[in-house]
Amino acid sequence: MKLDESKKILIVGLGLLGGSYAQSLTRQGYYVTAITRKQSTIDYALEHNMITKGSAFVDPELIKEADIIIFALYPHIFVDWIKQYGSLIQPKTVITDVTGVKQCIVYEIQSMLPQGVEFISAHPMAGKETAGIEYADESIFKNANYIVVPTENNSLDTVELCGDLGETLGFREISVLSPEKHDRMIAFLSQLTHCIAVSLMCACDEPDLERYTGDSFRDLTRIANINDEMWSELFLSNRETLLDEMDKYRESFDKLYNTIKNGDRDEMREMMRLSTARRRKFNKEKK
Amino acid sequence: MKLDESKKILIVGLGLLGGSYAQSLTRQGYYVTAITRKQSTIDYALEHNMITKGSAFVDPELIKEADIIIFALYPHIFVDWIKQYGSLIQPKTVITDVTGVKQCIVYEIQSMLPQGVEFISAHPMAGKETAGIEYADESIFKNANYIVVPTENNSLDTVELCGDLGETLGFREISVLSPEKHDRMIAFLSQLTHCIAVSLMCACDEPDLERYTGDSFRDLTRIANINDEMWSELFLSNRETLLDEMDKYRESFDKLYNTIKNGDRDEMREMMRLSTARRRKFNKEKK
Numbered sequence: 264m265k266l267d268e269s270k271k272i273l274i275v276g277l278g279l280l281g282g283s284y285a286q287s288l289t290r291q292g293y294y295v296t297a298i299t300r301k302q303s304t305i306d307y308a309l310e311h312n313m314i315t316k317g318s319a320f321v322d323p324e325l326i327k328e329a330d331i332i333i334f335a336l337y338p339h340i341f342v343d344w345i346k347q348y349g350s351l352i353q354p355k356t357v358i359t360d361v362t363g364v365k366q367c368i369v370y371e372i373q374s375m376l377p378q379g380v381e382f383i384s385a386h387p388m389a390g391k392e393t394a395g396i397e398y399a400d401e402s403i404f405k406n407a408n409y410i411v412v413p414t415e416n417n418s419l420d421t422v423e424l425c426g427d428l429g430e431t432l433g434f435r436e437i438s439v440l441s442p443e444k445h446d447r448m449i450a451f452l453s454q455l456t457h458c459i460a461v462s463l464m465c466a467c468d469e470p471d472l473e474r475y476t477g478d479s480f481r482d483l484t485r486i487a488n489i490n491d492e493m494w495s496e497l498f499l500s501n502r503e504t505l506l507d508e509m510d511k512y513r514e515s516f517d518k519l520y521n522t523i524k525n526g527d528r529d530e531m532r533e534m535m536r537l538s539t540a541r542r543r544k545f546n547k548e549k550k
Numbered sequence: 551m552k553l554d555e556s557k558k559i560l561i562v563g564l565g566l567l568g569g570s571y572a573q574s575l576t577r578q579g580y581y582v583t584a585i586t587r588k589q590s591t592i593d594y595a596l597e598h599n600m601i602t603k604g605s606a607f608v609d610p611e612l613i614k615e616a617d618i619i620i621f622a623l624y625p626h627i628f629v630d631w632i633k634q635y636g637s638l639i640q641p642k643t644v645i646t647d648v649t650g651v652k653q654c655i656v657y658e659i660q661s662m663l664p665q666g667v668e669f670i671s672a673h674p675m676a677g678k679e680t681a682g683i684e685y686a687d688e689s690i691f692k693n694a695n696y697i698v699v700p701t702e703n704n705s706l707d708t709v710e711l712c713g714d715l716g717e718t719l720g721f722r723e724i725s726v727l728s729p730e731k732h733d734r735m736i737a738f739l740s741q742l743t744h745c746i747a748v749s750l751m752c753a754c755d756e757p758d759l760e761r762y763t764g765d766s767f768r769d770l771t772r773i774a775n776i777n778d779e780m781w782s783e784l785f786l787s788n789r790e791t792l793l794d795e796m797d798k799y800r801e802s803f804d805k806l807y808n809t810i811k812n813g814d815r816d817e818m819r820e821m822m823r824l825s826t827a828r829r830r831k832f833n834k835e836k837k
Binding site: 388389390407408410436438440448449451452453455456457458459460461462463464465466467468469472473474475476477478479480481482483484485486487488489491492494495498499502505506508509511512513514515516518519520523524526528531532534535536537538539541542543544545 | 675676677694695697723725727735736738739740742743744745746747748749750751752753754755756759760761762763764765766767768769770771772773774775776778779781782785786789792793795796798799800801802803805806807810811813815818819821822823824825826828829830831832
């Protein structure tokens with residue numbers, strides 16, 4: 264399948280991400296429909312020209328007419344949905360997702376789908392500290408990374424289709440990773456950073472800290488404003504890998520701690536120079 | 551002394567911060583001079599209308615004519631400078647600084663100054679990950695915090711003068727803290743955050759991480775690009791307090807670690823909600 268404007272796209276779950284997908288694709292001329300829990304969300308999406316039509320119940324017609332279905336749900340809700348309604352999906356439909364953990368869902372979902380339906384998983388590395396369609400904003404995809412996460416069951420053709428979707432949405436860089444590599448990468452780059460920010464906010468209850476702070480603390484703790492329902496599920500869905508990355512980070516933190524304790528300035532500066540050299544590669548401006 | 555445009559201001563050390571002070575004060579009509587190590591820095595500052603005159607050696611005339619002297623030096627260079635040249639400072643001169651640690655310098659410097667010279671310490675919570683006058687930029691003071699750090703030896707009048715300087719520079723909030731409270735606050739809000747960012751960057755040497763990252767990692771590690779000469783000095787100058795804050799943070803990190811390890815989702819979500827509630831107070835937009 265090639266991605267072109269003849270394709271009918273159904274989005275299941277109109278939250279921040281689903282809404283942003285809908286906004287971008289409709290603006291670019293695609294026929295976009297939606298299934299989501301609340302009628303008020305459908306109303307909002309229609310009013311703001313984000314979808315052509317939508318339903319607050321699982322409408323088999325919308326599923327049948329779709330060429331591509333994008334699931335923007337919490338991991339366990341996505342799995343439950345496929346269990347309950349997966350049989351409604353027509354052969355030749357391609358489904359994809361936005362889920363932040365992969366090993367715990369990808370294989371299970373691929374095994375449950377009807378013959379001829381292909382699930383190609385993807386992780387758009389974009390978001391906000393807010394939830395809900397009213398914060399949908401396709402500009403979050405600009406300059407962001409998009410990871411396609413195929414398994415052996417996926418065809419090259421569909422991997423390409425999924426990458427084209429990321430490109431159409433405006434992502435800067437499209438990569439391909441296995442579910443295992445994805446989960447390891449995400450444990451370090453995203454889950455661990457959220458753990459750090461939460462731990463730091465919980466470590467000190469001095470009042471009035473905000474009157475004395477600089478931008479470094481503000482930037483570091485931006486993600487301490489966290490959706491506890493979603494993130495606790497993501498952490499537990501990737502438990503072993505996350506614990507492993509937490510261990511490695513703590514080792515590094517302890518090493519720095521000891522350089523301070525022992526007044527080992529050379530080793531301390533060595534770590535700082537390594538840190539500086541590595542960090543340079545992450546500047547967005549570079550590209 | 552009141553801060554008005556009749557006051558002659560000498561800045562010692564034209565780096566990023568000294569340069570930004572010079573830029574702001576000259577633009578606002580103050581008579582600003584400078585002493586710094588390199589003639590090329592003086593030339594740059596003159597060409598860019600940041601100062602009226604300056605010298606690359608310690609010119610006693612510039613020191614004598616100054617009503618206010620602002621030291622923008624590394625802590626140990628500041629102390630050495632006062633040891634060597636402090637006697638040149640005239641009675642009734644007020645001196646202040648931008649140093650990031652206080653207990654280890656404030657009392658010593660106050661004790662070394664000639665009779666009639668008052669040192670009122672201050673910490674502008676603004677900066678960049680770049681060093682040098684060519685990055686001077688007074689806009690870094692906008693929305694930032696400024697802390698006046700008096701001791702028992704300071705007069706109320708001078709505390710007020712120092713606060714007026716912060717206000718004139720454009721800082722959003724002016725606070726007053728003792729050297730002890732300042733160093734504790736800074737250990738948590740600034741030094742610990744730098745420790746975390748450096749540790750995180752040193753914890754993983756997977757290649758190509760930047761291709762998969764989201765903004766959370768980028769924001770958290772912005773300060774991992776760190777001036778190792780300056781920060782190793784700041785860490786060691788505040789060693790005991792910093793180690794103590796690192797201990798408390800590690801305790802909090804371990805607590806979160808255990809909720810993940812034990813699958814204790816309730817406790818995990820409790821920490822996330824506390825984190826979210828506390829983080830809200832730090833939004834700049836609030837004011």
